[in-house]
Amino acid sequence: MKEVEFLTIGAAVNGGTIIAQLIIFLVLLALLRKFAWGPLMGIMKQREEHIASEIETAEKNRAEAQEFLAQQQRELKKTREEAQSMIENAKQLGENQGKEIIAAAKEEAERIKKEAVAEIEREKEAAITSLKEQVASLSVMIASKVIEKELDEKAQEALINDYLKEVGEER
Helix, strand or coil: CHHHHHHHHHHHCCHHHHHHHHHHHHHHHHHHHHHHHHHHHHHHHHHHHHHHHHHHHHHHHHHHHHHHHHHHHHHHHHHHHHHHHHHHHHHHHHHHHHHHHHHHHHHHHHHHHHHHHHHHHHHHHHHHHHHHHHHHHHHHHHHHHHHHCCCCHHHHHHHHHHHHHHHHHHC
16 A cells, blocks of 8 residues: 555656756755855865964974074083083092192191201200200319319218219209
8 A cells, every 4th residue: 555655746746847846956065065065175175284284394393493402402412411520520629639648748747847857956066065064064074073072982982972862952
């Protein structure tokens, strides 16, 4: 039963209506192509060009950023090398100055030692000279006392011991 109805509906369709609808469809298609499809494709083309331009700019910026990063890394490495060189120079300078200070201190110590030895030698000579003078004076004193009294051996020994005690007390 449905087949029969379809044929009936199909037979009722007029050939002129189909042609009119087809012409209207084609005119509508032509109008859409001229006023909608053309501008829409133009907008899409502009959008595509804009996106391509943005991608190109982004790639260019990325390349520049990478170059800048590489340059900064080179400069940082160079700065680190310079800093290391400065540290090494400072260490070397410090070591050299330390050696110079030690050498100067050794020279000063040697000079002071020589002066002290010379001073000790002078004091020693002065003490020996003083002692010789005292011995000479004691000898003269003893001799004069012995000459004044001619004593026996025991008395002479006692006299010498007394004078030695006197000299010891004078000091």
